[in-house]
Amino acid sequence: MTDQKQKDQEAKDGISRKQALKYIGYGAGGLMVGGGAGFFGYRKSLQISSSDADKVKRAKIVVAGGSIGGLTVAARLLRAVPDADITIIEPKEEHHYQPGYTLVGAGVYDREDVIFDQKSLFLSGMKWVKDYVEAFEPDRNRLVTRGGDIINYDYLIVGLGVNLNLDSIENLREALKTDYVANIYDLESGEKYRKLATQFEGGNAVFNYPVGYVKCGGAPQKITWLSEDLWRNEGKRDQVDVHFYSTRPSLFPGVPRVEAAVTPLIEERGINNHFNKALRAIDISTRTAIFEETSENGSVREIRQSYDLLHPMPAFQTPEPLRNGPLTKEGIGGQLDVDRYTLRHKEYSNIFGIGDNAATGAAKTAATIRKQAPVVAGNVIDQILGYEPSNKYDGASGCPLLTRYGRCMMFEFDFEGNLINEWLYRPTQETRIWWDFKVHGLKRLYRHVMMNGYV
Numbered sequence: 001m002t003d004q005k006q007k008d009q010e011a012k013d014g015i016s017r018k019q020a021l022k023y024i025g026y027g028a029g030g031l032m033v034g035g036g037a038g039f040f041g042y043r044k045s046l047q048i049s050s051s052d053a054d055k056v057k058r059a060k061i062v063v064a065g066g067s068i069g070g071l072t073v074a075a076r077l078l079r080a081v082p083d084a085d086i087t088i089i090e091p092k093e094e095h096h097y098q099p100g101y102t103l104v105g106a107g108v109y110d111r112e113d114v115i116f117d118q119k120s121l122f123l124s125g126m127k128w129v130k131d132y133v134e135a136f137e138p139d140r141n142r143l144v145t146r147g148g149d150i151i152n153y154d155y156l157i158v159g160l161g162v163n164l165n166l167d168s169i170e171n172l173r174e175a176l177k178t179d180y181v182a183n184i185y186d187l188e189s190g191e192k193y194r195k196l197a198t199q200f201e202g203g204n205a206v207f208n209y210p211v212g213y214v215k216c217g218g219a220p221q222k223i224t225w226l227s228e229d230l231w232r233n234e235g236k237r238d239q240v241d242v243h244f245y246s247t248r249p250s251l252f253p254g255v256p257r258v259e260a261a262v263t264p265l266i267e268e269r270g271i272n273n274h275f276n277k278a279l280r281a282i283d284i285s286t287r288t289a290i291f292e293e294t295s296e297n298g299s300v301r302e303i304r305q306s307y308d309l310l311h312p313m314p315a316f317q318t319p320e321p322l323r324n325g326p327l328t329k330e331g332i333g334g335q336l337d338v339d340r341y342t343l344r345h346k347e348y349s350n351i352f353g354i355g356d357n358a359a360t361g362a363a364k365t366a367a368t369i370r371k372q373a374p375v376v377a378g379n380v381i382d383q384i385l386g387y388e389p390s391n392k393y394d395g396a397s398g399c400p401l402l403t404r405y406g407r408c409m410m411f412e413f414d415f416e417g418n419l420i421n422e423w424l425y426r427p428t429q430e431t432r433i434w435w436d437f438k439v440h441g442l443k444r445l446y447r448h449v450m451m452n453g454y455v
Contacts, residue, residue, distance in 0.1 A: 046080050052385055056081045059384045062153035064133050064143065066090025068450065069159035069355030069369045071121055075453030076377040078125050087127040087153075089145065093118050096187060097443055099366050102219050102402065105184035105193045106226045108439060114187065121451055133160065136325045138348045155380055158327065158336050159354040160319045162215055162364065168315035170281035170290075180287060181310045184223050185215070196309055197227050202239030203308025205231075206289050208279045209246035210313040212333055215356055215364045220244075220313050221251060222402045227311075228271055229404040237270075243305060245274045245291055254363075255417045258401070258409065261428035265403065277303060279312060318357045327351065328359075335359035340415075342389040343376050350383065352376045360393070361415065366446060367398035373455045396420060400438040403430050410434035 048056070061077065063070040066088045074086050095116040103109040122128055131145040142152045164185055166173050175181040182193035207224040214220070224244045231240045251266065251273065252259040266273070274291075281290040289310055291303040317323055323334025327345065336353040337346050340360040345351035354376050356364040372393050379389035395415030402408050411427030412420045419427050425434070449455070 048080055048381070052381075053081050053083075056381060056384050057083050057085060059085065059154045060152065061086045061155045061157070061380065062143070062151055063088045063157045063159060064136075065159035065161060065355075065357075066092070066118065066121075066128070067095070067159060067161055067355070068366055068446065069161070069373070070157065072369055072373040072450045072453065072455060073157055073159065073354050073376045073380075074126055075123050075451055076373050076455055077380065077453075078123055079453040080377065080381065082125060084125065085127075086125065087129060087151065088122070089129045089131060089133055089143075089151065090118065091130060091132045091146075093130075095121055097446060099216065099446070100443060101184050101187065101190050102216075102222050102226070103439065104187065105190040105197075105223050106230070106402075106405075107194045107198065111187065111191060113443075116447070121447075123452070133319070133321050135321055136327050138326055138345075138351060141350070154350065155383065156351045157354060157376060157380065158322070158351065158357060160322055160357045162213070162316040162318050162356045165315045165317040168211070168317075169279055169312060171284055172282060172312055172314055175282040175284050175310070175312065178284060180308065181282070181312060183312060184219065185313070193223075193311060197230060200231065200236070200240070200309050202236060204241050204243060204306055205309045205311075206243045206245070206305055206307040207311045208244070208277075208289075208291075208313050209248060210315050211247050211278050212315045213335070213364060214313075215316055216399075217254075217363055217365075218399045218401050220246075220311075223311060224271065225266065225269075225403050226405065228269055232269075233405070241272065242270070243272045243274065245277045245279060245289075245305070247276065247278045249275050255411070255413050255419070257419055257428060258411055258413075262401070262403065262409065265430070274303075279314075282310070282312065322357060332359040340395070341392045342379055343372060343393055344379060344383075344389055352380060360395070362393075362395050363397035363399070363413075365397055365399065366442075366450070367412070368396075370450050370455050371396045373450070400434060400442065402435065402438065406432055406435050408432075408434040408438055410437070 063074050070088055074088055077084050095118045097114040100109050100114040131147045133143055134146045135144045142150055144150055182189045182196055184190040184193055209220045228242050231237050250259055251263055277291040277293045280292050287307050289305045289307050293301045293303055318334040327336050328334050329337045336358045338353040338358050343352050354372055355369045362368050375391040375393045378391035382389050396412055398412040400408050400410050407430040409430055410425045414420055
């Protein structure tokens, strides 16, 4: 067995059941403590008088989007008021555990490890409209589905997420069909990437960080670093030039202490980092990635990088009904226009946002959602009862930063990029415990804690 195959197997088999339960316990504690209120605060937040519960039951609550954000908020509301009238609009019958996509590309997870049956995630009391949102009509308190149904609401929670904009890089769609290009943000393409990376014998391996907001902003770095570690363990490292291009000025400018800790580790591994450069086009015939570098004076310089393996990251965008509809505004990239603290829409007070599609400036991760969900649920109830929103989101998010096989930096941070809950995470150290927790624990917490409303 090669070193890398052994590492892959260890990553999958990982730890004993006793250790896994211990790590899951640590993580659950982290979720509760990191959430700001702890278990006592969670229990207290469920307390509601019978008369107030009756008012909540009479309100029609609609959730646009049945991914992790929408389902977690809906479950949290049902924990407080079990008979609440909650309708979820979600077209897909498969739910993908997207935080696991990097592990699929790295060969640690298989396809079946990241797929849930959507129906199994719905708690009793959730009504499911199996369709896409076609249009929002907030002035009439309703939305229209692709199938033509009109869904009225008293309160609306928007959790549609964000998608890859494959047209943001010229020729990307065509390049992804070739034998040299794949991307882990799509499950099928992630499986393809794993095959390409495993079979790669040498040359230029090129990765990039895109323009604009990014779903899981650490993923482009993670797959770069894991791939480098793969080739090192397979004895191919001397034959591979690894290039990471980023639109940002450094690896982690938003979290300075993590930036200071991780940069020397990566530089020691001989990865070529290129900053302030955006991938604009791909020349398939010559296998060339074309970047633009914009200087401080605004001048633009073209940079051409040949590749033998390319992992291209395009920009992200919100779904069309949101980005071209009445719930966004100019200058925020088609995102839902919410107050970053209350998560309530700035114009329509009976609309709230959750997760990636909300313009909060926070990281777009599942860790963000587990902090936002109790805020949204609490403020929806406040609104129903005639109060101003009393719950505030503090910008907290988190990232399990996979630096190599078997090692991870786990950290949480706020709006300003300050580290929080350092006592729990040892955030500037590469550790095995957080790798094992990422691989074996986080999906369980996602499925059994968040989606059951225990946030």
